[in-house]
Amino acid sequence: MKREISDLIEGKYPEFLENLEIPVEITQGGACMGSDSELFFSENIAEIKQAREICESCPLRAKCLDYATFAEEYGVWGGTTAGERKVLRAGKPLFTLEERRFAVDFRNDVIKMTAAAFAQKYEMTERTCYRWKAKFGVEDLAS
Ligand code: SF4
Numbered sequence: 001m002k003r004e005i006s007d008l009i010e011g012k013y014p015e016f017l018e019n020l021e022i023p024v025e026i027t028q029g030g031a032c033m034g035s036d037s038e039l040f041f042s043e044n045i046a047e048i049k050q051a052r053e054i055c056e057s058c059p060l061r062a063k064c065l066d067y068a069t070f071a072e073e074y075g076v077w078g079g080t081t082a083g084e085r086k087v088l089r090a091g092k093p094l095f096t097l098e099e100r101r102f103a104v105d106f107r108n109d110v111i112k113m114t115a116a117a118f119a120q121k122y123e124m125t126e127r128t129c130y131r132w133k134a135k136f137g138v139e140d141l142a143s
Contacts, residue, residue, distance in 0.1 A: 004093040008103040010135060016070065016095050017104055023067050031058035041075040048076060055079035070094055107136070115140045 008016060027033070031054050032040060039051040055061055056079060065078025069085050073096055080088070095103075109118055115129040122129075133140060 004095070005099060005103065007093075008095055008099065009106050009132075011107075013093075013095070016100055017107075019067075020097060020100050020104065022097075023063060026060055026064050026067065030060050030064065031055065040077075048081065051076040052079050071097060071100075110136055111138050 007013065011017075032051075035051075035054055039047045039054070042048055042051070055064070055076065058064065058079075061078050063078075065080060065085075065088075068077030068080070069088050070092070071094065072082075072085070073094060074082050077085070086094075106122070109121065110129070110132045113121070115126040115133065118124070118129040118132075119126045130140065
């Protein structure tokens with residue numbers, strides 16, 4: 001497991017576990033709604049430029065960039081490319097929606113599942129599960 005994902009599961013970045021979807025304003029009111037979404041995930045320079053131009057007129061640009069900087073690994077968001085967002089993160093970790101969902105499920109499972117069931121689901125040793133339970137201060141349901 002990536003070190004950063006462990007940090008995420010442990011709760012070091014609680015803000016990343018709160019909103020597990022693209023902010024609804026972006027999906028409903030972004031200037032990109034109704035545009036060809038392939039433009040936003042293209043490798044073609046002219047298409048990337050077109051996507052950026054759409055973002056320039058978007059009233060949600062700042063919010064979109066805020067969200068995407070730490071959540072979106074690919075594509076044009078908030079008028080920036082993936083490479084530009086990497087620079088903006090300045091070495092801080094990016095957590096995709098899938099990683100955030102995994103962290104939330106993992107946290108819930110550590111608390112709710114028995115060590116045996118947890119170990120089977122995540123293909124880990126029960127000992128690893130007990131370590132996680134200890135971190136969260138929960139006892140094994142089976143004990
Ligand atoms: S800033 Fe760009 S990607 Fe974000 S919602 Fe607006 S148009 Fe869509």
